[in-house]
Amino acid sequence: MSISTAINLFLEEYPVALKQKFSGHPVADFIRNEIPSTLRELLAFEDRYIVHGSAGQGNWVKVPWIAIYDRFVTESAQEGFYLVYLVKEDFSGVYLSLNQGVTTVRQLYGSDAKVALRARASDYIARLGKIPNEFISGSIDLSVKKPSDLGAFYEAGAICSKFYKRGKIPDDKTLENDLRELVNYYFRLVIKDLSPASSIAIEEDEQNLNQEDLTKIREHKRIERNRKLSEAAKKIHGYKCKACGFDFSERYGEIGKSYIEAHHLTPLHTLKGQKVTLDPKNDFSVLCSNCHRMIHRSEFVDKVEEFKANYLS
Numbered sequence: 001m002s003i004s005t006a007i008n009l010f011l012e013e014y015p016v017a018l019k020q021k022f023s024g025h026p027v028a029d030f031i032r033n034e035i036p037s038t039l040r041e042l043l044a045f046e047d048r049y050i051v052h053g054s055a056g057q058g059n060w061v062k063v064p065w066i067a068i069y070d071r072f073v074t075e076s077a078q079e080g081f082y083l084v085y086l087v088k089e090d091f092s093g094v095y096l097s098l099n100q101g102v103t104t105v106r107q108l109y110g111s112d113a114k115v116a117l118r119a120r121a122s123d124y125i126a127r128l129g130k131i132p133n134e135f136i137s138g139s140i141d142l143s144v145k146k147p148s149d150l151g152a153f154y155e156a157g158a159i160c161s162k163f164y165k166r167g168k169i170p171d172d173k174t175l176e177n178d179l180r181e182l183v184n185y186y187f188r189l190v191i192k193d194l195s196p197a198s199s200i201a202i203e204e205d206e207q208n209l210n211q212e213d214l215t216k217i218r219e220h221k222r223i224e225r226n227r228k229l230s231e232a233a234k235k236i237h238g239y240k241c242k243a244c245g246f247d248f249s250e251r252y253g254e255i256g257k258s259y260i261e262a263h264h265l266t267p268l269h270t271l272k273g274q275k276v277t278l279d280p281k282n283d284f285s286v287l288c289s290n291c292h293r294m295i296h297r298s299e300f301v302d303k304v305e306e307f308k309a310n311y312l313s
């Protein structure tokens, strides 16, 4: 399957499928499995992206979608910002859009959610200054009829998008280039989000760092805060500090049970490119809070054994 086949399926076969029984329908299966695996292959150079497609749960949604999440920003369509193929409600075309999670914004802003989404979108655009060629910035038109529908919030949440009109879908090479271009823009925005100009307060261990190092250490911390990855790492490596052997449950009893910090071993200087490996077994270790702070101040940030030999023996 290719992207153009996928878009055709959205525009031609989906409206027909909508009138048929949902459960076990091949179109729903395509959207859930085949299309995401095609996109995964295209993004194979990097395991930071998660691809998820939905045609509904239990019943058809009005319009299907496929989202691509940077796992350091979000792992769901409900929060953060991510790439998504959105179909117009009248099936006259598809947008590839860098868009925002709607659920948490709605919880925070209630009836002002759309205003907040538009404001956030312009803030994101302002941070990078320029959007890719042939893309449009800001709100899009999904032909949503009811202003309370989810789609109306995606119209407001659009940061940077490109429209593919039914009957004029470009060839696969163009579609793939567009996708790569927007993934690249997404990546730069994620990095920018971690920079000193962002609203995150400077922490103790971030003082005196230059802009580049600060961005790197924040990217590193973001990896370590990824709950799925860090929990997998802890399950594999256990709950004793790999450097000093400290065991929280031995010292603190019940409240220290299963407490340890996951530490990502990729050297910080490689984080600048897009190649970050995220294998909880080989790319992570576990450390107590003291050793974790100290290893980040040492020159052995990716080598626990050497840190141990140099500082703890």
Ligand SMILES: [Zn+2]
Pocket: 241, 242, 243, 244, 245, 246, 287, 288, 289, 290, 291, 292
């Ligand atoms: Zn320790």
Ligand SMILES: [Zn+2]
Pocket: 220, 224, 262, 263, 264, 292, 296
């Ligand atoms: Zn760490």
